[in-house]
Amino acid sequence: MKVTQEVLPDSQVGLEIEIPADLSQKTYDQVLNKMMRTVNVPGFRKGKVPKQVFLQRVGLTQFKAAVIEELVQNAVDKAIKQEEIDAIGNYQLKSGFEELISQYEPGQPITIQASVDVPPRVTLKTYKGLSVQAEEVLPDPERVDSTLAQYQNNLATLVPIEDRPAQAGDVAVIDFVGKVQTDSGEFEEFQGGSGTDFQVELEEGRFIPGFVEGIIGMALEEAKDVEIPFPDDYSQAELAGKPAVFSITLKEIKEKELPELDDDFAQEISEFETIEALRTSLIERYQEEADEKTKANKDAALVKALVEHLEAEIPNTLVQKEVDFLLTQTIMQLSRQGIDVNKMLSRELVDGMRQRTRPEAIDRLRRTLALGEVAKQEGIKIEEEALQEKIKEAMAEVEDPSQIDPDRLKQVLTEELLQEKILAWLEEANTVELVPEGTLxxxxxxxxxxxxxxxxxxxxxxxxxxxxxxxxxxxxxxxxTTEADDEGEPEAGKTKKAAKDA
Incomplete structure (x- = not known):
């Protein structure tokens, strides 16, 4: 079978295939015999229908279309094998199908044009000696104290107060009735705007601006009207921006009595014996978080610079596969949030999601290809011992190992380890300047x-x-923009979720 190849854009190979007469006849006979054995014609037993009756029943054009489908598939498969083409995905027929039907005669040669996707053609112009900047994330020096203060607040004892007005930090028990101004100018009660024996912490930001502030300074059993408008961006559109008045009666005032920050407190809220050990643990945890964010920033900067030097033709087959993966992840996330995706997702919505996801899919593939090319050029590989140790760690976190696909787990962890190794190599081979957080x-x-x-x-x-x-x-x-995007993690997830992904 004569095959002529042509290099096409987007990592495709064009094929002109001259199908010889013997293959044309053989395919015709195979399709005819198969269809004649299965077609039902009144008055004839199955498999005993005469050829002319069969063709009249099915229709010559429809039958030739079935032959052409089989002929093209067989010819392309043979051409790919004969030419040793590393094809991915299915073929695309370039010849007009109707034209092929009209041209086809059994036992006569015929020429078809098709194309197949092949692995991406990748050129990485440079990946050494790059200079990039990345933001350095430092732990908030006040975060440990604020965390301990929150723990204190959670364990606070509420002590009734009768000899003073309500003040910031108290817990108040109130009855209230809210009314909103209508288009006619009258104030009317609205759904969800009233409450009895309602407990509210007198802290800024608990309710709409002005509500808590209106309670502060009230005495026990005092009643007052607080006039405040709903914010323009209020979540309930029918209330947003409208004037409102709340009639509030203060029934109880409770003061928070905080526990001491001592060793007993540390033992109650943690596994640590002393408050100093708890502080040290928090300091180390927040330092580790900051270091991880800094590393993510460095990885993202290196990958971004790497991709700028990448020239790649990505076949549509891979793009569609990546789009499908991202779409599946989105749907699974919605399902985990309790959303009935079967009711929500229409064909039009899914098509729109695919279109919006496509640029992200291409970006992810470009990052993957850039890192893969570095691994290829530098011979970066994963040792089997390291991989098995990682698999062991991941499986130790799984409650039901029988639910894990071992092949998928191995694939995910291989990608993760390889990515870590490539990024470590890139950091050594290039220059990363750390700049203060927020600079870039x-x-x-x-x-x-x-x-x-x-x-x-x-x-x-x-x-x-x-x-x-x-x-x-x-x-x-x-x-x-968040402190660091996901460019430092182009393919695989982290070990903690690897088993889940599997």
Whole structure:
């Protein structure tokens, strides 16, 4: 069988296949015999239908279409094997199917055009001697004290108070009735706006602004009206931004009596015998968290720089597979949150999710390919002993080992270990400058704002307002960026969730 190859974009190989006459006839006979054995025609026993009756019953065009489907599949499979092509996914037929049907005659040669996806064509121009910046995360020096204070607050004893007004930090028991202003200007009670013997901690941020502040200073059995508007961004749209009045009666005042920060306190809330041991444990834990975030920032910066030097053609087969993986992860997460995804997900919604997920899938694949190329060039591999030790650690955290797919677990942990090893190699082969936390985020905001400002200068007045709004949105989005994104973890999860992923 004569096969002519052509290199196509997006990591595809084009195939022109000349199907010889004998294969054409053989396929025709095979399909005819198979269909004649299974078709039901009134007046004939199954398998005993004459050829002409069968063709009249099925239709010549429909039968030839079945032959062409079988012929193309067989020809492509043979061509891939003959040419030793490392194909992934199914083939794509480039010839017109209707044209092939009209051209086809059993026992006559026929030429088809098809294409197959092959592994990505990857070029990593450089991966050594790179200089990147990453934000260094330092532990909050006040976090240990604030954590211990929260533990104290959780164990506080409530002591009734009768000789003073309510003050910040107290716990108040109140009756209240809330009314909201309607479009007519009248104030009417609203659902969920009233309560009896309602206990509220007098701390800022517990309720809508002004509610707690209105209670502070009240005396026992005092009743008062507190006029406060609902915030514009209130979660209930029908109340957002509307004036309201709350009639409040203070029935009880309770003061929090905090336990002492001593060894007894440490033993009650932890496994530590002394308060100093508990403090040391918290300091070490928060330092470890900060170190992990710093490392994630360094990994992300290195991978980002690596990808900038990557040239890769990624076949659609891999992109679709990655999209499916991300979509499955999203659906599983929704299910774990108690959402009935079968009722929620329509075909249109799933198609939209696929389209929105595609850029992320491509980014993940590019990171994976960049790291994989480093491993390939430098011969970075995972030792079997290290892998088995990791598997043992993961299985020790599993309650029911029978629910774990051992092959999947091995794959996940292999990817995790390999990624860690590649990233460690990259850190040694390149320069990572640590900068204070928030520095790079601020620079990103400034750079994007400057770019948008330059665009505003070059546009006319009719476009300026829209661009100004966009610049504000960019600054807001950048301000909400987390301390480190997931670029440092392009494929595998961490060991703690590896068994779960399996």
């Amino acid at each position: 985020q601020e620079e990103a905001i400034v750079d994007q704002a400057d770019a948008l400002e330059a665009t505003v200068v070059e546009t006319d007045d009719s476009e300026s307002d829209a661009i100004e709004v966009e610049a504000t949105a960019v600054a807001d989005d950048a301000g909400e």
